[in-house]
Amino acid sequence: MGKYVAKRVLTSILTIWLVATITFLLMFLVPGGPFLAEKAPSAATLEALNKRFGLDQPKIVQYKNYMLNLLQGEMGESIKQRGRMVQDIIFSGFKVSARLGGIAILVAVCIGVPIGCIAAFNRGKWLDSLILFFSTLGIAVPGFVVSTVLMVIFSVKLDLLPTYGLTSFAHYIMPVSALAFYPTAYISRLMRSSMLEVLGQDYIRTARAKGLPQFKMIFKHALRNAILPVVTYLGPLLAYTLTGSVVVEKIFTIPGLGNEFISSIINRDYTMIMGTTIFLATLLIIMNMLVDIAYKIIDPRIKFK
Amino acid sequence: MNNKNKLTFHLDVSDFLPAAEEEKQSLAVMRESVSFWRDGLRRFKRNKLAMASLVVIILVLLFAFVGPAVYPYSYEQQIRGSENLAPMEYSAKELARIESGESVFPHFLGTDGHGRDIMVRLMMGSRISLLVGIIASALILVIGSLYGTIAGYFGGRVDMVMMRIVDIIYTVPDILIIILLMVTLKYPMKNLAENVPGFEWINTIGVGLICIFIVFSLLYWVGMARIVRSQILTIKEQEYVTAARALGASHSRIIRKHLLTNVMGTLIVTTTLQIPSAIFTESFLSFLGIGVAAPMPSLGSMAAIAIDGIYTYPYRLLAPAVMISLIILSFNLLGDGLRDAFDPKLKN
Numbered sequence: 159m160g161k162y163v164a165k166r167v168l169t170s171i172l173t174i175w176l177v178a179t180i181t182f183l184l185m186f187l188v189p190g191g192p193f194l195a196e197k198a199p200s201a202a203t204l205e206a207l208n209k210r211f212g213l214d215q216p217k218i219v220q221y222k223n224y225m226l227n228l229l230q231g232e233m234g235e236s237i238k239q240r241g242r243m244v245q246d247i248i249f250s251g252f253k254v255s256a257r258l259g260g261i262a263i264l265v266a267v268c269i270g271v272p273i274g275c276i277a278a279f280n281r282g283k284w285l286d287s288l289i290l291f292f293s294t295l296g297i298a299v300p301g302f303v304v305s306t307v308l309m310v311i312f313s314v315k316l317d318l319l320p321t322y323g324l325t326s327f328a329h330y331i332m333p334v335s336a337l338a339f340y341p342t343a344y345i346s347r348l349m350r351s352s353m354l355e356v357l358g359q360d361y362i363r364t365a366r367a368k369g370l371p372q373f374k375m376i377f378k379h380a381l382r383n384a385i386l387p388v389v390t391y392l393g394p395l396l397a398y399t400l401t402g403s404v405v406v407e408k409i410f411t412i413p414g415l416g417n418e419f420i421s422s423i424i425n426r427d428y429t430m431i432m433g434t435t436i437f438l439a440t441l442l443i444i445m446n447m448l449v450d451i452a453y454k455i456i457d458p459r460i461k462f463k
Numbered sequence: 464m465n466n467k468n469k470l471t472f473h474l475d476v477s478d479f480l481p482a483a484e485e486e487k488q489s490l491a492v493m494r495e496s497v498s499f500w501r502d503g504l505r506r507f508k509r510n511k512l513a514m515a516s517l518v519v520i521i522l523v524l525l526f527a528f529v530g531p532a533v534y535p536y537s538y539e540q541q542i543r544g545s546e547n548l549a550p551m552e553y554s555a556k557e558l559a560r561i562e563s564g565e566s567v568f569p570h571f572l573g574t575d576g577h578g579r580d581i582m583v584r585l586m587m588g589s590r591i592s593l594l595v596g597i598i599a600s601a602l603i604l605v606i607g608s609l610y611g612t613i614a615g616y617f618g619g620r621v622d623m624v625m626m627r628i629v630d631i632i633y634t635v636p637d638i639l640i641i642i643l644l645m646v647t648l649k650y651p652m653k654n655l656a657e658n659v660p661g662f663e664w665i666n667t668i669g670v671g672l673i674c675i676f677i678v679f680s681l682l683y684w685v686g687m688a689r690i691v692r693s694q695i696l697t698i699k700e701q702e703y704v705t706a707a708r709a710l711g712a713s714h715s716r717i718i719r720k721h722l723l724t725n726v727m728g729t730l731i732v733t734t735t736l737q738i739p740s741a742i743f744t745e746s747f748l749s750f751l752g753i754g755v756a757a758p759m760p761s762l763g764s765m766a767a768i769a770i771d772g773i774y775t776y777p778y779r780l781l782a783p784a785v786m787i788s789l790i791i792l793s794f795n796l797l798g799d800g801l802r803d804a805f806d807p808k809l810k811n
Contacts, residue, residue: 173634180640187647298792300743302750302763303784306770310777401638405750409770420751423646431646435639442636 163451170447177439181432182224186217188428233433236422244433251415252437254324255407258414259399262334266341266395271388273342274349275381281354289346296343301402305336305409322411333410337402341395345388353384386457393446400438499805503728506804513800516793523790527589536580538587539758575768575779585782588760592790595675596742602680603741604734607687608726612718614688615695626692629685641678641744645753648674671756675745683741687733694726728805736798739791746787762787 215223227234233244277289312319312332320329356362357380365375404416411417415434422430497505507513531538574580614625652670655662698704699722707717723730748754749763762783769780 169630169634173631176631177635177640181643184643184647187651294795295788295792298739298795299788300746300750300791302747302766303788306766306773306780307784310773310780314774314777397636397638400636401747405747408751419642423642423751423753426646431643435643439636439639442639443634446634 159454162454166447166450170443173443174440177443178225178228178436179221181435182221185428185432188426228436233436234429236430237427239427239430244429245437247418247430248415248433248437251413251418254412255400255403255414255416258324258330258333258337258407258412259396259403261330262337262399262403263341263392263395265334265338266345267388269338270342270345271349271385274346275353275376275384277346277350278353278357278384286350289350293343293346293350296339297347299339301336301340302405302409304339305332305406308332308336309409324410324412324414333406333412336406336409337399340402341398345391345395348387348391349384352387353380356380356384359383386453389449389453389456393449396445396449397442400442499728503805507800510800510803512796513804516796516800519789519793520797523589523786523793524593527586527593530586531583531590534580534583534586536583538579538584538760541579581779581782584760584765585762585786588762588765588783589786589790591672591755591759591761592742592745592763592787595672595745596738596790596794599676599679599683599741599745600734600737602676603684603687603737604730606680607684608691608723608730610684611688611691612695612722612726615692616699616714616718616722618696618699622692626689629688632682632685633689635682637682638744638747640682641748642751642753644678644681645671645674645748648677669756669759671754672759675748675754679741679744683737687737690729690733691726694729695722698722698725732798732802732805735794735801739794739798742787742791742794762790 231245233248236242236244236247239247273289273293277286280286309321309332313321319332320326321332324330324333362375362379365379370379400416403414404420406412407414407416408420415438418430419434419438421427422434575584610625610629614622614629649670652673656670704717704721707721712720745754745761746763746766749761750767752764752767754763755761765783766780766787769776769783773780
C-alpha cells in the first residue's frame with residue numbers, strides 16, 4: 159500500500175514537472191517569446207519589457223526563476239489585463255467554474271447511477287432498451303451541440319431561460335444540463351454493465367436464497383459492489399468537466415476559468431495560457447492520483463503492485 | 464478374441480489393418496474450415512445495428528468525398544446577392560434567372576452571411592472531420608502498436624522504461640496540452656511552410672490540420688500502446704512463438720508474422736473506436752477557433768459561426784450539429800459491433 163502510494167505520488171510530481179517544463183519550452187516557439195507576442199514594439203520598449211519580464215537573462219536562468227516562482231504560486235502578470243496577476247485571475251475564475259462543475263458532477267452521478275440500475279434490473283425489457291438507446295445517443299453528442307440546442311429550444315424559441323451569466327438558479331439550469339449530459343449517459347452505461355455483472359455473482363444468489371428482501375439485497379449487497387467502476391470514472395469525469403466547462407462557459411458567457419482560458423487564447427495572453435494550463439493540469443493530476451488511491455482502498459480485491 | 468485378458472501385451476493385429484474407405488469418410492472434413500476473418504465477418508453481419516451504422520458511414524463518406532465534386536457550388540464561392548438565404552430560398556437575382564428560363568440549383572440548406580452555400584460547406588466540413596478522424600487514428604495505430612509490441616515482446620528492463628514513459632504521458636491532461644500545442648505550434652509550422660523549400664505542402668493541407676495530426680500522434684498513442692502490450696505479453700508465451708524462435712526466426716519476423724497478426728482483431732477495434740474520439744476533439748478545437756483555419760470549414764467551426772447568429776438563423780446550427788452527432792454515433796456503434804465480432808474478450 160505505502161509503496162503504491164509512494165509510486166503514484168512520485169509519478170504525479172514528475173508529470174506536473176514535465177507539464178510545467180513543456181509549457182515553458184513551448185512558449186519559446188512563439189515569436190518574440192511569450193511576453194511580447196504583440197505587434198513589433200520599438201527597440202527601447204522591447205528592451206524595457208525584456209528587462210521587466212527577465213527575458214534578457216539566459217534561458218536556463220529564466221527557467222530556474224520561472225520554476226521557483228511557480229513553486230511559490232507566482233505565475234507572473236497577465237499581458238492583456240495589465241496589473242492583474244495571473245494567479246488572481248485564475249483563482250477568481252476557478253471559484254465560479256468549480257461550483258458549476260461540482261453541481262454538474264453531482265447531477266451526473268445522482269441521475270446516472272439510478273438510471274443504470276433501473277436498466278440493469280429490467281434487462282431486456284423495453285425500459286432497458288429505451289435507456290440504452292438514450293445513453294448511446296448521449297455519448298455521441300458533443301457538449302457544444304447540447305449547449306446550443308438547449309439554448310435554441312429554451313431561450314430562442316420558448317424564451318424561458320436566460321442565455322448568459324450565472325446569477326440565479328434559472329441561470330444554472332442550462333449550463334449544468336449541458337455539462338452533465340455526457341457524463342450522465344456514460345455513468346448510466348457503466349452502472350448498467352457493472353450491475354449486471356454483480357447480479358450474476360454467487361453472493362447475490364446466496365442473499366436471494368436466504369430470503370433477503372429485494373430492497374436490502376440491492377442496497378446492501380449489489381449497489382455497494384456495482385458502484386466501484388463509477389469511482390474509477392471520477393478521474394476522467396473531472397477532466398471532462400474541466401474541458402467541457404471551457405465550451406459551456408464560452409457559449410453561456412459565464413465568467414469562469416474556462417472562459418478566461420479561451421479569451422486568453424484568442425487574445426494571445428501567453429502568461430495566462432501558461433498559468434491556466436499548469437494550474438488545471440496540476441489539479442487534474444492530483445485529483446486523478448487521489449481517485450486511484452481511493453479506489454484501491456475501497457476495493458480490497460485489487461492487489462497492490 | 465475380444466474376451467481375452469485386457470492387460471495382456473499381445474497386440475491385436477486387426478488394429479493395424481489399413482482403414483477401409485468408409486472409415487476414412489468419417490474423418491473427412493465436410494465443411495470448409497472457417498478462418499478468423501470469416502468467423503468474425505459472419506458474427507458482424509448478424510449484428511443489425513452495426514451493419515446499419517456501416518451503411519450510414521458509407522453514405523456519409525460518399526456525401527463528404529463525392530458530394531463536393533458533383534455539387535455545382537464550391538465551399539469558398541461567395542455568391543453575390545445571395546447572402547443569408549433560408550433553406551430552399553432563391554435570391555432576387557436567381558429568381559430573375561429562373562424567370563428567364565435558366566435552371567438554378569437550389570440552396571438546400573440556404574446560404575451564410577458571405578453568400579456561401581451551406582450544403583456544400585457541410586460536405587467539406589464532414590470531409591475534414593472524417594479525414595482528421597481517419598488519419599489521426601492511422602497514425603495512432605502505427606505508433607501505438609509498434610511501441611506496445613516492442614515493449615511487450617522484449618519485456619524486462621526495456622518494457623519497464625517504455626511503460627514508465629507511457630504512464631507519464633497517460634497522466635498528462637491531453638486536452639490542455641493539445642490546446643497549448645495548437646496555440647504555439649502554428650508559428651514554427653508557418654515558418655517552415657514559408658521559408659524552407661520542400662515544405663510548401665504544409666500550406667496546401669493547412670497549418671491547423673498538420674498541427675492536429677502532430678498533436679494527436681504525440682499524445683493519443685499511449686492507450687493503444689497499453690492495450691497492444693498486454694496482448695503481446697500473453698501471446699508471446701504461446702508455443703508457436705517458442706517454436707518459431709527454436710527454428711531460428713528473427714525478432715522482426717516473429718513480431719510481424721506471429722505477434723502482430725494475432726493482435727489484429729484488437730488493433731482494428733481500438734482504431735475504429737479511436738476515430739470518433741479524434742473527431743470529437745477536432746470539432747471541440749475548431750469550435751473554440753483553434754482548429755482548422757478559415758475559409759476551410761469544419762463541423763466544429765460551422766457550429767461556432769452558427770452560434771453568433773443563433774437568434775436570427777437557429778436552423779444553421781442544426782446541420783453541423785446533427786452531422787457530427789451522426790458521425791460519432793455511427794462510428795461508436797460500428798466499433799462496438801466490430802468488438803463483439805472480432806474481439807469478444809475486450810468487452811469487459
